[in-house]
Amino acid sequence: MKKSIFFAITLFTIGVEPAFAYIDPGSGSAIMSVIIGFFVAIGVLMKTFWYRIKGFLGLSKNKKTDSINNGDLQDKGGDSK
Numbered sequence: 001m002k003k004s005i006f007f008a009i010t011l012f013t014i015g016v017e018p019a020f021a022y023i024d025p026g027s028g029s030a031i032m033s034v035i036i037g038f039f040v041a042i043g044v045l046m047k048t049f050w051y052r053i054k055g056f057l058g059l060s061k062n063k064k065t066d067s068i069n070n071g072d073l074q075d076k077g078g079d080s081k
Contacts, residue, residue, distance in 0.1 A: 054060045
């Protein structure tokens with residue numbers, strides 16, 4: 001097993017040739033922009049679906065705290081003058 005791994009690594013290192021490639025400084029900043037954009041997109045996605053995520057994980061409360069659902073804004077039947 002060790003001999004076959006050593007043989008494979010040796011075979012790959014012998015066949016490697018220089019690429020003569022150049023990466024300019026702008027490429028580094030573009031890569032950083034992609035990485036930062038990825039994390040920002042994940043944050044926006046989590047913020048957008050936060051209540052669904054909480055419901056899926058079972059972290060949401062069953063009790064409704066919305067004032068409209070509690071009846072705070074119901075008509076009392078009186079005249080307002």
